[in-house]
Amino acid sequence: MTAVLPLPTPWNVDQAIVAGGDHHLVVIRFGRPSSTACAAQDRVLAAVAEQVASFADVYTVDITRVTxxxxxxxLVNDTSIMFFFAGRHIRCDCGTGEKRWISWVVESEEVLKEILETVWRGAGYGLEIVDGPEEY
Structure with missing residues (x-):
């Protein structure tokens, strides 16, 4: 089973972003693990991590410890998912007006997998802003 790995230091965050290289999407959930929204998002991320392991690496960062x-x-939300590819921040437009991160809980494993695959494909084509698979 592929685990969602915590990144305990800024150096670990930077290394994870670089380690993704030109083929893997780096997915980082920045958040407050003590919040119910963050805990719910982490459950969905853990459920899809193995399914997306061929193209994405999933990490978590506790923003109360790694400030x-x-x-x-x-980073002010209880949970924010950000994407990186080839060392660059990739933005995703899911129709909410916010492109820098996903700040709501994606409750469906299928929806989250679809978003991750769409961002990965767009980033692979060199896009820095990817249109989400649909508006949420």
């Missing part, structure tokens, strides 16, 4: 990215990425 160095909070200002840079404006």
């Amino acid at each position: 160095e990215f909070n200002a840079e990425y404006q």
Whole structure:
């Protein structure tokens, strides 16, 4: 089973982003694990991690412990999923008006897999902003 790995330091976050290379999408959930929204999102991420392991690596960052990215990425939500490909931040437009991250709980495994695959394919074509599979 592929695990969702926690990134305990800023160095680990940077290394994960770089390690994805040109073929793997790096999915990082920044959030507060003590919140119910974050815990719910983590359950869905854990459920899909093995299914997307061929093209995505999934990580979590506790923004109450690793605070160095909070200002840079404006991390204020209980859960925010961000995407990186080839060391670049990839944005996803899911119709919510916010493209930098997904800040709501994606409750469906199928929907999350669809979003991850869409972002991965778009990033592979060199897109920095990917249109989500549908509006949410």
